[in-house]
Amino acid sequence: MPPLLQIKNLQVDFVTEIGTTTAVNNISFEVARGEILAIVGESGSGKSVTALSVLQLLPQPPAKFSTGEILFSAGDQTINLLTQTARQLRKIRGNQIAMIFQEPMTSLNPVFTCGDQVMEAIRLHQHISSPRAKQKTLEMFEKVKLPDPSTMFNRYPHQLSGGQKQRVMIAIAMSCHPDLLICDEPTTALDVTVQKTILELIRELQRTEQMGVIFITHDLGVVAEIADRAIVMYKGSIVEQGTTTKLFTFPKHPYTKGLLACRPLLHEKGERLPVVSDFLEGGEGNTGDKVNIPESSVSTLNLTPQTSNLSETLIEVKGLSVWYPSKKNLLGRPEEYIKAVDDISFSVYKGETLGLVGESGCGKTTLGRTLLRLLQPTSGKILYKGVDLTLLSGERLKKFRKNVQIIFQDPYSSLNPRLTIGTAISEPLKVHRLLTTEKKRWEKVIELLEKVNLKAEHFHRYPHEFSGGQRQRIVIARALALEPDFIVCDESVSALDVSVQAQVLNLLNDLKTEFGFTNIFISHDLSVIQYISDRIMVMNKGKIEEIGAASEVYHQPRSAYTQKLIASIPKGPSAA
Numbered sequence: 001m002p003p004l005l006q007i008k009n010l011q012v013d014f015v016t017e018i019g020t021t022t023a024v025n026n027i028s029f030e031v032a033r034g035e036i037l038a039i040v041g042e043s044g045s046g047k048s049v050t051a052l053s054v055l056q057l058l059p060q061p062p063a064k065f066s067t068g069e070i071l072f073s074a075g076d077q078t079i080n081l082l083t084q085t086a087r088q089l090r091k092i093r094g095n096q097i098a099m100i101f102q103e104p105m106t107s108l109n110p111v112f113t114c115g116d117q118v119m120e121a122i123r124l125h126q127h128i129s130s131p132r133a134k135q136k137t138l139e140m141f142e143k144v145k146l147p148d149p150s151t152m153f154n155r156y157p158h159q160l161s162g163g164q165k166q167r168v169m170i171a172i173a174m175s176c177h178p179d180l181l182i183c184d185e186p187t188t189a190l191d192v193t194v195q196k197t198i199l200e201l202i203r204e205l206q207r208t209e210q211m212g213v214i215f216i217t218h219d220l221g222v223v224a225e226i227a228d229r230a231i232v233m234y235k236g237s238i239v240e241q242g243t244t245t246k247l248f249t250f251p252k253h254p255y256t257k258g259l260l261a262c263r264p265l266l267h268e269k270g271e272r273l274p275v276v277s278d279f280l281e282g283g284e285g286n287t288g289d290k291v292n293i294p295e296s297s298v299s300t301l302n303l304t305p306q307t308s309n310l311s312e313t314l315i316e317v318k319g320l321s322v323w324y325p326s327k328k329n330l331l332g333r334p335e336e337y338i339k340a341v342d343d344i345s346f347s348v349y350k351g352e353t354l355g356l357v358g359e360s361g362c363g364k365t366t367l368g369r370t371l372l373r374l375l376q377p378t379s380g381k382i383l384y385k386g387v388d389l390t391l392l393s394g395e396r397l398k399k400f401r402k403n404v405q406i407i408f409q410d411p412y413s414s415l416n417p418r419l420t421i422g423t424a425i426s427e428p429l430k431v432h433r434l435l436t437t438e439k440k441r442w443e444k445v446i447e448l449l450e451k452v453n454l455k456a457e458h459f460h461r462y463p464h465e466f467s468g469g470q471r472q473r474i475v476i477a478r479a480l481a482l483e484p485d486f487i488v489c490d491e492s493v494s495a496l497d498v499s500v501q502a503q504v505l506n507l508l509n510d511l512k513t514e515f516g517f518t519n520i521f522i523s524h525d526l527s528v529i530q531y532i533s534d535r536i537m538v539m540n541k542g543k544i545e546e547i548g549a550a551s552e553v554y555h556q557p558r559s560a561y562t563q564k565l566i567a568s569i570p571k572g573p574s575a576a
Helices: 047-054 086-092 114-126 130-143 149-153 162-174 192-209 220-226 244-249 254-261 276-282 364-371 394-401 421-431 438-451 456-460 468-480 498-515 526-532 550-555 560-567
Strands: 005-016 019-031 036-040 063-074 077-080 097-100 180-184 212-217 229-234 237-243 313-328 334-349 353-357 379-384 404-407 486-490 518-523 535-540 543-549
Touching: 005 047, 019 047, 019 212, 019 237, 036 047, 036 220, 047 063, 047 180, 047 212, 097 162, 114 130, 114 149, 114 162, 130 149, 130 162, 162 192, 180 192, 192 212, 192 220, 192 560, 212 220, 220 244, 229 244, 229 254, 237 244, 237 254, 254 276, 254 498, 313 364, 334 364, 334 518, 334 543, 353 364, 353 526, 364 404, 364 486, 364 518, 404 468, 421 438, 421 456, 421 468, 438 456, 438 468, 468 498, 498 526, 518 526, 526 535, 526 550, 535 550, 535 560, 543 550, 543 560
Parallel strands: 036 212, 036 229, 097 180, 180 212, 353 518, 353 535, 404 486, 486 518
Antiparallel strands: 005 019, 005 063, 063 077, 229 237, 313 334, 313 379, 535 543
């Protein structure tokens, strides 16, 4: 039998008024039936463009298919998807070839229930009655292991968690039993436990349906968990491909070696993370060698609690609770509450990085924002240098805010698209009336840009002109403008490519050494947390599960919940 999908000499260009950009450069590969093929690479490598090309979802223009064929074996015939009409493609999309997108909230229609959206896909391609389509939808919800399918059928996307929304997307994709499933970064922003469940679900459905799967990701740990073969893309070209085991054990291309080596999981705290550029600049001739990746072992790590040197308390939290009313009576008085943070107490020591980890909904972001008084606590005390922040208001609260900053998860949404980055970074200086002249503020902004490895000429550029990693550096520069004592990093590296993540983590370590700030680092990724933190605090359902030295919590967890989180981390063969 011919391969399920064959891509031959495909080149995709984007033609605009300012010139032509080649996004995919003369690539060729195959996907067999019953095989999971991973496409790995950083943002801009061409992996998503390749996937969208298969389903012809790129707008033409500006996209132009300059050369190549995309051959799909549909039943007993092979067709070139590039030559199909719009009507022919509509019969293939969602039916024979389905796709799961990265962000389910933007992929699902917010005004229709989840059940209606699965029914729509079924009725479009199978022409069956509404009651039969509803029955098949409920069966599909059971298959993707959604709790209480009949309740989920009538819920809207905003009423579901991230993992549940992704399962609805999988249900839509699988509803017509496709021959080929394309997964475009379907687990990037999910917790490790939810991610593991989704990966197991895709693997199970792939086996039972015997379909081919293209799995796009920048996470090599995920590739090791799920893929049979892998393709590595760099700047639109395929630089390496092979079985997952061979690719991970004997990578030949320096880019692949760089992607493997820069994962925080493989490095001890304080060790500088390598980045891809380290390998590309000096490793082209060093091919065929087994990649030398350090493996952390408990015997070589210092398990002595690191809090012994952290004697000065910066923040002390006593009995803190943040509750939200979930049900009200006829008079509008709350009857039931969601306890986002539920009576917790802990201390943050001056100069430390406290890692805060847990699944979505555990209360970690609510806690971080409450510490900065961006949210009002229901009860409890937050003592900052002995001053109870819960009692501050007006000018006293504004003055306190000069000493604390937050770095958000999505730098693009936390930057004003109408302001140049120079204006955005200097804005806090104006608000707090520091450096009275424009010239002094300009000099300060240039100094900050250079500290985060950006250039002076970037001052007048807008956020959309930068990559994700560069935007994160801009937000870090803005947070440092007031030289704060305390910074909350809220999932600030979770959506970044592994190499860009390494750059940002190195930068945070360098800046912490230079500025001496105290830091709460919030993440659902325990491998990142254990690398960057002095201590780790694990939260679950608004409560503290455990707190201790980073190496102790990571390698010798006491709580069953923490053990479950660590067991869910996709480690890959090099870290096994």
